[in-house]
Amino acid sequence: MKWRVYLMLSSLVEILLGNDAGQPIREVVSNLPTDPIDLLLLLGQKSSKNTFLDSCQCAVLLILYTSSLYDDRLADEKSMLASLEQYILVNSNDLLCGVVDPLKMTQLINLYGLSRAAAMMNHQIPYSPEAERILFHLLNETEWDLPSSRIHLESLKWLFQQEKISKPLSNQILKFCRSNSSNRNQIIVHGENNQTMNLQVISEMASSPDNYVARLSVCLLIQLLEEESQEHDIISLVKLLTMITNIFPSASDQLCLHGIGHAIRTLYHNSSCGSSPQVSMAMTYLMFNILQSVHPEALCHDEAWLAVTVKLMSSLIPTQSVKCWSGEGLRVVAIFCLILHQSTNKVLVEASKTIFYSTSLASTINSMIHAACSKGPSLLDCDEETSTGENLMFALLLFYFSLRSIHTVVPGTVDWKKILNPSNRMQPLSTVSIHCHDLCRLLHFGSPPVKLVASYCLLELITRLSEQRNTSHEELKSSMAYLTSIMVILKGLVFYSDVRVSTNCSLCLSVILGWEKVDMTGARVIAKNTWWRLIVEEMAVSLAAPSLASKSFINHHKPAVHVAVALLKLQKSPEWMRTVFDDPCISGIIKNLESKLLALNRILQECRKRLYTEDCQNDCSDEKLEKRTITADDLGEVCEYLIHVMSSTKSLDLDCGDLQTSKRLLEEIELFFKTSSTEDDR
Incomplete structure (x- = not known):
């Protein structure tokens, strides 16, 4: 019976591990004990110079290994x-x-690692430091091949938690890179679900702080770069890290905490591989992946990223003579956008200064914008599928993120009024800048994607202008005719099909109208303009009798509300406002709202709760921005991602307002509930 069991077991081993894998069991089947406990006792005996006992122990290790x-x-x-x-x-x-x-080496590693992993979970199980020292010495001095072995997942995790075997583990990572890049067998892990340990498992470990995968990978990359190793190995490792950050974006935090910035700096400053186009492109993909998914807290070493930014800037300058960026140049611009975006969280500050204070970059963007604006109506044909449209999109995105970064990193140092003044166009720019009238031209003539990004840029710029005006208490020197020309473009887009564009334009209008509170000339211009009246009339109809409002306005009533409210706040409202908001209109609005009073109560209750319990400044930060990891090899995806980041970033001034605005809103909500309660009591 014992023979039959062991022979069946040997056949099962061969099915699971391959041909002839069960041969060690068949060779000693007659001498193996019946009791499993006796198998462990047999394993604990000294087999030196006893080939028969050694063969029995090999069979025992094979049985234990396969079952584990x-x-x-x-x-x-x-x-x-x-x-x-x-x-x-x-x-x-x-x-x-x-x-x-x-084979014996693989079995020992798997069984010992699995047993020690169990011992870590159960602190009552002691272990022998001397046995650990011997095995670790064996691992450090002996050649072994983890990528071609089968190993339990828990055993593998335990191995990568052992700092004493860092060198051989680094070698195993390099072997894995080579096998992964050549599409050979990857590390195979059999556990509860018989899973294969491919990139998924490596990525999961790299994203966790409880092991050394991320640290070893970064150290290995630095070592390969400093030793001028084969370019193929460097590219394989960089591509592995890129794929890891694609699968588990949180791995970017671990890579940054363990010095990936230093590794990238080593490539560009201390390695001949930095001049390799293949290595440079692979590293560009990795940098983009890291910067789009890393949390600000992990970007603590600004010096390394500053050096990297300077090197990337120098590589971008030669292409600027043709006033057009190549595909690789556009990826560098995308990386700059992410660096600027990260700087709004008070990290990568010096690196961001290098970008928005770059005169060569400012000159290139200025030339691109001038060339685009000079196309006039034909600019509509320059969408993101064309080289001109693609470069224009990335230039606008870089300008937007520069605006956000400058406001956070060096607040109060830029005179935004110069960008509003058209006479300053020929003056040299100290920062990456686009004038208001150029943004308006892009809004008017540009393709839908260009309109979208330009609208965000203009909103951010006008917000900064308004903030500077309110702080310095200085009126803008622009003429009413110039401001009117801007408002004409913005008014024409209030009903634009993309609600994001129409909302941004409406917010711009509301801010500009706020500047005119003390300007009677502006009030007279507004009073004579029928387009303003159309907006207010449509809003009034949509509130009083929604079924009578035009279809186009129903779809865009939210953007238009900003304009209507701004008009109502004017110190001298147009006379036609009283005609629009007459008694029948106001009665209709009240009657319409009465039917939705329950829903309105809920909205105001939630608003009050939010104002009381949440810090508006924290809520308006982009820390909760959804991490949408994409691959950097598709420039279309890169552009879409940057637009996603841009549209997800709220303006602190417009969305949150100051403390007085929040206080006033709370007072109005409390007054509403108090009045409603009084009416109910009656």
């Missing part, structure tokens, strides 16, 4: 660990002085 891969246990973890340690201790001379069979 599928989470079957022949004994408890404590007995298993004690038996393995005894085997290592009594046979240490043979293990350290002789040539260890690769």
Whole structure:
């Protein structure tokens, strides 16, 4: 019966591990004990100069190894660990002085790692430091191949938690990179679900702080760069890290905390590989992935990223003579956008200054914008599919993120009024800048994507202008005719099909109208303009009798509300406002709202709760921005992602307002509930 069981077991091993894998069991089947406990006792004996006992122990290791891969246990973890340690201790001379069979090496690594992982979970299970020292010495001095081995997931995780074997583990990562890049077998892990340890498992470990995968990968990259290793190995490792950050974006935090910025700086400043187009492109993809997914807290080493930014800027300058960026140049611009975006969280500050204070970059963007604006109506044909349209989109995105960064990093240092003044166009620019009238031209003539990005740029710029005006208490020097020309463009887009564009334009109008509170000339111009009246009339109809409002306004009533409210706030409202908001209109609005009073109550209650319980400044930060990881090889995806980041970033001034605005809103809400309660009591 014992023979039959062991022979069946040997056949099962061959099915699971391959042909002839069960041969060690068949060779000693007559001498193997019946009791599994006796198998462990047999393993703990010294087999030096006893080939028969050594063969039996090989069979025992094979049985234990195969069963462990599928989470079957022949004994408890404590007995298993004690038996393995005894085997290592009594046979240490043979293990350290002789040539260890690769299969036996794999079995020992898997079984010992699995047993130690169990011991870590159960602190009552002791282990032998001497047995650990012997095995670690064996791992450090012996060649072994993890990528071609089968190993339990828990055992693998335990291995990568051991700092004492960092060198051999780094070698295993490099072997994995090579095997992964050549599409050979990857590390195979059999656990509860018989899963294969491919990139998914490596990525999961790299994203966790409880092991050394991320740290070893960064150190390995620095080592390869400093030793001028083969370019293929460097590219394979960089591509592996890029794929890891694609699968687990949180791995970017671990890579940054362990010095990936220093590794990138080493490439560009201390390695000849920095001049390789293939290595540079692979590193560009990795940088984009990291910067789009890393949390600000992990970007603590600004010096390394500053050096990287300077090097990237120098690589971008030669292409600027043709006033057009190549595909690689556009990826560098995208990286600059992400650096500027990160700087709004008070990190990468010096790197961001290098970008928005770059005169060569400012000159290039100015030339691109001038060339685009000179096209006039034909600019509509320059969409993101064309080289001109693609460069224009990235230039606008870089300008937007520069505006956000400058406001946070060096607040109050830029005179935004110069950008509003058309006479300053020929003056040299100290920062990356686009004038208001150029943005208006792009809004008017540009393709839909250009309109979208330009609208965000103009809104951010006008917000900064308004903030500076309110702080310095200085009126803008622009003429009413110039402001009117801007408002004409903005008014024409209030009903634009893309609600994001129409909302941005409406917000711009509301801010500009706020500037005219003390300007009677502006009030007279507004009073004579029928377009303003159309907006207010449509809004009034939509509130009083929604069924009578025009379809186009129903779809865009929210953007138009900003304009209507701004008109109502004017110190001298147009006379026609009283005609529009007459008694029948106001009665209709009140009657319409009465039917929705319950919903309105809920909205105001939520608003009040939010104002009381949340810090508006924290809520308006983009820390909760959804992390949407994309690949940097598709410039269309890169552009879409940057637009997503831009549209998800709220303006602190417009969305949150100051403390007085929040206080006044709370007072109005409380007054509404108090009045409603009084009416109900009656």
